[in-house]
Amino acid sequence: MLTTSQIQPMTAKELTRFIINKQDLFILDVRNEIDFNNWKIEGKGIEVINIPYFDLLDGVDAALEQIPVGKKVLVVCAKEGSSIFVAQQIIEAGRSEIFYLEGGMKSWSEHLEPVKVGDLTDGGSIYQFIRIGKGCLSYMIISHGEAAVVDTARMTEVYESFAQEQHVQIRHTLDTHLHADHISGGRLLAEQVGATYWLPPKDATEVKYNYERLEEGLVIPVGNTQIDIQPIYSPGHTIGSTSFIVDGRYLLTGDILFIESIGRPDLAGKAEDWVGDLHDTLYNRYKELPDDLIVLPAHFGKISELGANGSASASLAELYLNNPGLNIQNEAEFRYQVTKHLPPQPHAYQEIRQTNMGKMEPSEEEQRDMEMGPNRCAIHDK
The missing domain is CATH 3.40.250.10 (Rhodanese-like domain)
Structure with missing residues (x-):
């Protein structure tokens, strides 16, 4: 034997x-x-x-x-x-x-794989943390000894260890929106390292904790350089969804825009209310941005969205050519496609939202069970 x-x-x-x-x-x-x-x-x-x-x-x-x-x-x-x-x-x-x-x-489900996306203008760098078993993507922006983490997963020790390896101090954690598919580690990581936690106020009307307000036009510096995080209000997935332009080169889209799909507007039960916001963000607000921005989403739906180095990224111009969610002929058809062909909702998404509001405090094992399964944040995922 x-x-x-x-x-x-x-x-x-x-x-x-x-x-x-x-x-x-x-x-x-x-x-x-x-x-x-x-x-x-x-x-x-x-x-x-x-x-x-x-x-x-x-x-x-x-x-x-x-x-x-x-x-x-x-x-x-x-x-x-x-x-x-x-x-x-x-x-x-x-x-x-x-x-x-x-x-x-x-x-x-819990493994995070850091992959370097690219260098920044004044000596910094940006890393994508791929949660390959769940399709979640988070980011660490590094510049001159400081770092910011965007859409942090709950496995906060991974970010702490990576920051130590890079000899940087995490100064900010930011969530692009109130997540419904996974438990955010942003607030916990901020508490652990003495950083500032940021959240869009329109998504925070029911939260039970303190946070800094992510509002359009705000500039959050990382390090003593030109590398700034500039929030852009981009509702549709949630009413508060906020994108970030980093270093004038990268567009962190949260769950609004993915590589092969777009975000769903229904995880707070308001698909009919929010679908118009989603259309406006994708077909108007993002259209005003430079099309050479590199889109870095908060999720991927299929392995085919990962490139040669394992990261998920594409220029905004490429997505307007190839992403089916950006090529629907008119708003009426968009509304129909987005609200009538939604995939199943994420496992335990209501409990996850309650946890991210601070209304529930599940145990570590309960959190694992709540997060099991695919993320299902996109419209066109099969």
Whole structure:
């Protein structure tokens, strides 16, 4: 009998590199069919099948028939226990290069991978933190020993560690809007490092904590340079949604505009009210901006939105050419497309909104469970 120490773990970080580098990997997902169909690991070079754990308790012959010989195989479950058991059986059947996902889909949901987007004018840089298992994107803007973090995930220790590696002090944390798909770590990170937390006031009418007001025309400096964060009021996903122009080169769009889709207006139950704001932001306000701005969204919906280095970005001009949500012929059709073809709402989104308002204080385990699954912030995600 093999021991678990002879089974090879694969970390979420290692799996992320497989996907970003488009390497071949065969995944056997042993979660139940409903969970698998709702949310799975995907990527170019990734082949995945689902055989529930309970169908493999009496033997793994059904899996062996479908697993290719000579290919790396990763067994995946919710927390890791079931995948260890199945991986053991597959190894005992004579197969090699069998891995299990360390920490299961929970670790996959929480992993943040920092990727450098580019340099800034006066010696700074901007990094995109890819939460590849959930499709969330956050940012760290660095300049002359200082940093600002935008749309912080709740795994705040990742940003603290990265700031220490870069020898910078986090001075600001900012949320583009009140999130409904994931729990914001912006306020917590600000408290931990002594930074200022910023939130759009129109999204903060019910919050139970103090914050600084993100209002149009405000300039938030990072470091002693020309690298500024300039908020632009851009409602539609929420009534307070605010975009940022950074260094005159990057447009952080929050959940208003993605690479292959646009934001949904219904997560506060006001799709009919907010769809007009969404249209105005996308077809008028953003049209007034320089089209060479590099769009950096708060989410991606599909792996195809990640570029060669793993980051999600494109110029505003490219998006006006290629993004279907920016090429709807008239406002009436836009309203119909946006309000009548919405995807399922994110898991526990009402509880997440309440948590982000400070009205709920769920435990760490409860927060993990609330965030499980895809983000579903976009209109055109399938």
